[in-house]
Amino acid sequence: MVEKAKFIWFDGEFIPWEQAQIHVLTHTLHYGLGVFEGIRAYQCVDGRTAIFRLKEHIQRLFDSGHVMMIEIPFQQDDIEAACGEILRLNGQKEAYIRPLVFLGEGVMGLNPKGSPIQVAIISWVWGA
Numbered sequence: 001m002v003e004k005a006k007f008i009w010f011d012g013e014f015i016p017w018e019q020a021q022i023h024v025l026t027h028t029l030h031y032g033l034g035v036f037e038g039i040r041a042y043q044c045v046d047g048r049t050a051i052f053r054l055k056e057h058i059q060r061l062f063d064s065g066h067v068m069m070i071e072i073p074f075q076q077d078d079i080e081a082a083c084g085e086i087l088r089l090n091g092q093k094e095a096y097i098r099p100l101v102f103l104g105e106g107v108m109g110l111n112p113k114g115s116p117i118q119v120a121i122i123s124w125v126w127g128a
Contacts (some may be wrong), residue, residue, distance in 0.1 A: 002124045005090040009082045009121035020068055020120065027115045028102035035064040036100045039083065041123075043093040051087075051097065054080055061099055072101055073117050084114065086123045096126040 008020040028034040035047045037057045041049050058076050072079075083097050100122065104117035 002126075005086075005092065005124055007089045009086050009119075011120075012078075012120055014086070020122075022118075023105040024104075025105040025108065027101065027104065027107060027112050030108065031103075031112070032112070033068060033070070033112060034100065034102035035061060035068055035070060035096060036059045037064075039097040039099070040096045041087055041092070041097060047093075049087055049093050049126075051083060056084060058083070058099070062099065064072060065101055070101055070103070070117055072119060074119055079119070079121070082121050083123075086121050090123055092123055092125060092127065095123045098122045 004017050006017060007014045008017055009016070010020050020048045022029070037060060039051060039054060039057045044050050058079050062072055062076055079099060083099065086097065087095055098121070100120045102118055103112050104118045107113065107115040
């Protein structure tokens, strides 16, 4: 079971874990169109936290979005910064970080044009 953290980054804002909700008519929930990354953060010997290959992971997230014709509505630097900040706000020295890009509610059917593109970053403690 995932241990709840304090915050989730959702569409550019840090919100309480409990408030991070999506509607059941979210396009990605029905059709599976979305992209994500899985990133590990480790505590170093000197006490600081290192996020493993963050730039490469976020580049791949954006590359995956491009392949799926999902234009991520944030800059790569903003997503990278949010990955570090979510760990700080949640007090996590070692964690799993999941940037997730999905199509929200608004349009149903095989053509998702017009569906809002949403981005969330979740972090939780997860053993090696």
